[in-house]
Amino acid sequence: MTDKKTHRSVSDYYLLGKTGLRVSPLCLGTMTFGTEWGFGSDAATARAVFVRYLEAGGNFVDTADGYTNGHSEELLGQFIAETGSRDRVVLATKFTFNSDPANPNGGGNGRKNIYRALEGSLRRLKTDTIDLYWLHVWDGVTPLAEVVATLSDLVKAGKIRHYGLSDTPAWYLTRAETVAELRGLEPVAALQLEYSLIERNIEREHVPAALAMNIGICPWSPLGSGLLSGKYRRSGTSGEGEGRLQTMKSSTNAVFQKFTPRNWQVVEVLQEVAAKVERPAAQVALNWITKRPAVTSSIIGATSVRQLDENLGALDFEIPAELSAKLDAVSRPELVFPYTFFHPSRLALVTGGMQIAAEPPWFRER
Numbered sequence: 547m548t549d550k551k552t553h554r555s556v557s558d559y560y561l562l563g564k565t566g567l568r569v570s571p572l573c574l575g576t577m578t579f580g581t582e583w584g585f586g587s588d589a590a591t592a593r594a595v596f597v598r599y600l601e602a603g604g605n606f607v608d609t610a611d612g613y614t615n616g617h618s619e620e621l622l623g624q625f626i627a628e629t630g631s632r633d634r635v636v637l638a639t640k641f642t643f644n645s646d647p648a649n650p651n652g653g654g655n656g657r658k659n660i661y662r663a664l665e666g667s668l669r670r671l672k673t674d675t676i677d678l679y680w681l682h683v684w685d686g687v688t689p690l691a692e693v694v695a696t697l698s699d700l701v702k703a704g705k706i707r708h709y710g711l712s713d714t715p716a717w718y719l720t721r722a723e724t725v726a727e728l729r730g731l732e733p734v735a736a737l738q739l740e741y742s743l744i745e746r747n748i749e750r751e752h753v754p755a756a757l758a759m760n761i762g763i764c765p766w767s768p769l770g771s772g773l774l775s776g777k778y779r780r781s782g783t784s785g786e787g788e789g790r791l792q793t794m795k796s797s798t799n800a801v802f803q804k805f806t807p808r809n810w811q812v813v814e815v816l817q818e819v820a821a822k823v824e825r826p827a828a829q830v831a832l833n834w835i836t837k838r839p840a841v842t843s844s845i846i847g848a849t850s851v852r853q854l855d856e857n858l859g860a861l862d863f864e865i866p867a868e869l870s871a872k873l874d875a876v877s878r879p880e881l882v883f884p885y886t887f888f889h890p891s892r893l894a895l896v897t898g899g900m901q902i903a904a905e906p907p908w909f910r911e912r
């Protein structure tokens with residue numbers, strides 16, 4: 547097991563939160579396995595990416611029942627079977643997406659849907675257990691006690707090994723962990739959230755919560771869907787280039803709307819830093835995210851082996867402190883209420899000026 551500051555490759559493994567699960571610092575995301583969503587890759591390319599990731603020493607793969615309408619899970623299940631890698635791979639998938647718009651229990655986080663979704667995932671993935679089962683998105687309605695009890699039951703039954711929460715409010719995470727702890731149920735292993743140099747809003751609540759409860763964060767879209775590779779050009783108030791953000795430009799889904807004035811400022815500084823350290827922008831952006839507090843494993847995507855190779859090379863260098871400070875400064879989230887009250891300059895009102903030992907790291911930068 548290695549320290550985050552000194553890791554050098556995808557085969558330096560870390561414990562995920564307070565579990566005994568050892569995972570690579572870069573997890574392979576497979577949302578791009580299959581072309582059904584308009585921006586993925588065909589089966590042969592997806593297979594080559596998967597095999598290359600394993601050869602490099604990676605052991606952590608992420609999918610979801612809904613990705614490319616189930617094709618991602620099918621391809622992954624096939625590749626794992628063909629390479630005989632099921633024992634080595636830490637296999638993660640997700641439930642929540644609706645499979646049948648006419649069925650109100652065909653999606654969401656209720657017990658009925660979790661059991662339905664899990665059976666489908668096990669079948670497509672050709673396995674009898676999931677190593678890490680994610681709640682994909684908070685559904686806003688299912689009683690939390692039902693979610694935690696169901697996932698704990700599945701751990702006891704051996705159908706899943708651990709569970710995590712993706713795209714939930716921080717209060718929901720802390721309540722889930724507290725309910726689990728007080729009722730002697732399975733703890734939350736990990737959090738999966740959008741986190742990158744262009745999306746740092748989770749630093750307000752989720753990161754301090756994860757640190758306080760020793761829960762590992764797995765950032766998704768660490769390259770901002772490709773923007774932080776530096777391959778897109780600014781064009782008026784928008785942008786252009788080749789890749790997902792171009793293909794999905796007309797989509798109303800906010801995750802594809804990355805060509806904003808603020809994001810272009812971040813890209814500009816990123817490219818300056820990349821030139822100074824003589825590394826591709828993608829490696830600098832990934833290096834930055836892997837060193838953030840509470841981050842255990844960042845979920846990367848690649849539509850070619852070339853992209854994957856570039857991204858796997860993101861770990862074996864240090865960004866000098868003065869350049870890292872520039873990246874922090876340009877990408878820092880706005881300081882808003884009530885966090886203004888917790889700023890060290892205001893905390894003197896509480897402490898009389900005495901140093902507080904346990905300041906959250908988020909505030910230390912300000």
Ligand SMILES: NC(=O)c1ccc[n+]([C@@H]2O[C@H](COP(=O)([O-])OP(=O)(O)OC[C@H]3O[C@@H](n4cnc5c(N)ncnc54)[C@H](OP(=O)(O)O)[C@@H]3O)[C@@H](O)[C@H]2O)c1
Pocket residue numbers: 574575576577578585608609682712713738739765766767768769770771772773775777788789790791828845846847848849852853854856857
């Ligand atoms: N929980 C959730 O709600 C959620 C949401 C989204 C994703 N995820 C997970 O996170 C994973 C990663 O998300 P993501 O794919 O958005 O991650 P990302 O790393 O931000 O973007 C990956 C995309 O950027 C482009 N790219 C990657 N490396 C590149 C390089 N070196 N040079 C140029 N372009 C490069 C490729 O797209 P193009 O070739 O098309 O440009 C690639 O598919 C997903 O597979 C999924 O497992 C989870």
